[in-house]
Amino acid sequence: MKAYIKAFVLPSLFMVAIISQVTAQTRRTTTTNRTVKTTRTNTAKVETTKSSATKRIPNTRVTYKTPKRKVVSVRTLPNRTVITHRGQNYYYSNNKYYTQSRGRYIVIAPKVGFRVHVLPTQYTRVRFNTFNYYNAQGVFYVQVNNEYEVVDPEIGTIVYELPDDYEKVIIDGLTYYEYANILYEKVQINGARAYEVVGIIDMEYK
Incomplete structure (x- = not known):
């Protein structure tokens, strides 16, 4: 009888213990993998949502x-300067650009x-990442050789003032500030009010 227990029962118990341990490890591994996958998926969703909402x-x-x-x-512009760009005349005066319509x-x-x-x-220097902007009346410029070119600012660029004629807009139920098709969100930086660039309105969208 003792010989039977040694020959058959003990090996069987040993095999059961090994199988149980392997099963437990497999469950732990599966659970860990699922957790990692879920985390990565959620992160990807957040990044995608943020990216699509801020460009x-x-x-x-x-x-x-x-x-x-x-x-x-x-009605009149004192000391105006005429600048032509792509067939359109701009009239510069009082630190602003104008177009002429109906007198x-x-x-x-x-x-x-x-x-x-x-x-x-009265421009201000604005630095964001590796970009050096010049902001004048809500318009962003970068230096190109000996000239200054109007550009769209990068998402995340911060300014502390908006032009007086900015507009409030609503996108997906949220309120933003718009000027020159640039969208801003009001933020707080070191206790001071600021505006962060969060998107550009695409006027050519159909």
Whole structure:
């Protein structure tokens, strides 16, 4: 009888113990792998959502809080300078750009690609990552050789003031600030109010 126990029962118990241990390890491994997969999936979703919400926004998703855009216009421009860009005349005066319509001059933000040899006065330097911007009245410039070119700022760029004629807009139920098709979100930095670039309105979207 003792010989039977040694020959058959003890090896069987040993095999059961090994199988149980392997099964437990397999369960732990499976659980760990599932946890990692879930974490990575959730992270990817967050990054994708953030990326799609903070780049180019179709103008069809944008609702302005006021039914009409703010229009700043004057009848005359003292000491104006005429600058032509892609067939369009810009009139520079009082640190602003204007376009002419029906005998009046209407404030306009120059388009991306617009270049000048001299920056508007009262500009501020804005640094973000490796970019050095010059911001004047809500328009961003970068230096290209001996000229300054209007560009869209990178997402995350911070400014501390917006032009007086900015607009409030709603996108997916959230309120943002818009000027020259640049979207800003109000933030707090070291207790001070600031505005962070979160997107660009794509006016060519159809």
